[in-house]
Amino acid sequence: MMQVLPIQSAATTKECLPHGRLIVLTGPSGVGKGTLMRVLLQRHPELYYSVSMTTRSPRSGEINGKNYYFVSRSKFEQLVAQGEFLEWAEFAGNYYGTPREVVLNQVNSGKLVVLEIELEGARQIRASFPSAHSIFILPPSFEELEKRIRGRAQDSEEAIARRLRRAQEEIQAADEFDVQIVNDDFETALNALEAELFG
Template sequence: MGTLTVITGPSGVGKGTLVQRLLARNPSIWVSVSATTRAPREGEREGESYFFHSRERFDALVQEGGLLEWAEFAGNCYGTPRAPVEQQLQAGRPVLLEIELEGARQVRRSFSKARQIFLAPPSFEELERRIRGRGTDSEDAIQQRLLRAREELSAQGEFDAVVVNDDLDQALLKLEGLMGLG
């Protein structure tokens, strides 16, 4: 049986960048591709970045039990398809979920042995700078993300470990150590 690691943290903290670096150094890790109702961003590809679904299709997956976890965030839904995760764990592979706080809480109830890691910014101001620097969100969406980030940051104590992403290389080393890869 493989091991399941959950990484969460506020939008803009660098989860995606850190996971890309982790995978480049540890290709045996299988990362779940999430389903979402949001529109693709430039460069994102169906089945690689996300599975992009209509709200109706997403709701059907929820009703069918086809998602391990799901949450609504900033007006869009995100979720983890259940079957591929279970297949990879059965095959003995390390599985990584990069998901939002509510999803992490749902996974904790389903997989109590999962490693739960919270990725935190060095400061709230730095987090805001990163979110604004993306240039992809309206001011309303930015404010929603920042409000949500404050709530998420207050939940750090729920996790097995907290990794502060102030230096990408150091954060990567700490993450690898927590996952037993170092």
């Protein structure tokens, strides 16, 4: 399920983009997007990482406001009704969304803004921001992805099955994106990501 509220016309958005740059990073659950982002931000503090909002519970070690903004379902739905999201989607039974105002302000102020979001949200951002640079992170194989998801030991068997079904659909969409990077060797994938952002 995906619902998006109109925020502003694509023409208006495009006028903003020469001042900054919007990077959309996506890929299936368990592919290593979060780890790549953490190291990228350590190496490049000048990047602005847009923290998403979610209704899912924090995982061990996750910090509110740093990894995600964790809110209740009712609070999220209230923000949707107020038009506060650039995009939002329901994934694996939880809502995820990108706060609108902060992202637009950062892009307009000349920052390189990185969004790490789910496929449906990434598609909507690409429709709203045609100049956004979109990057899809792929696993070396589906078997390796399943191994990584199971290795987290954080989800029930039912949740794992949902994630794997979703991952198959997402991987088929990789060609929609400007660049595909395979996260097999971590340093190689990180270097390829840096080359896309700064090359």
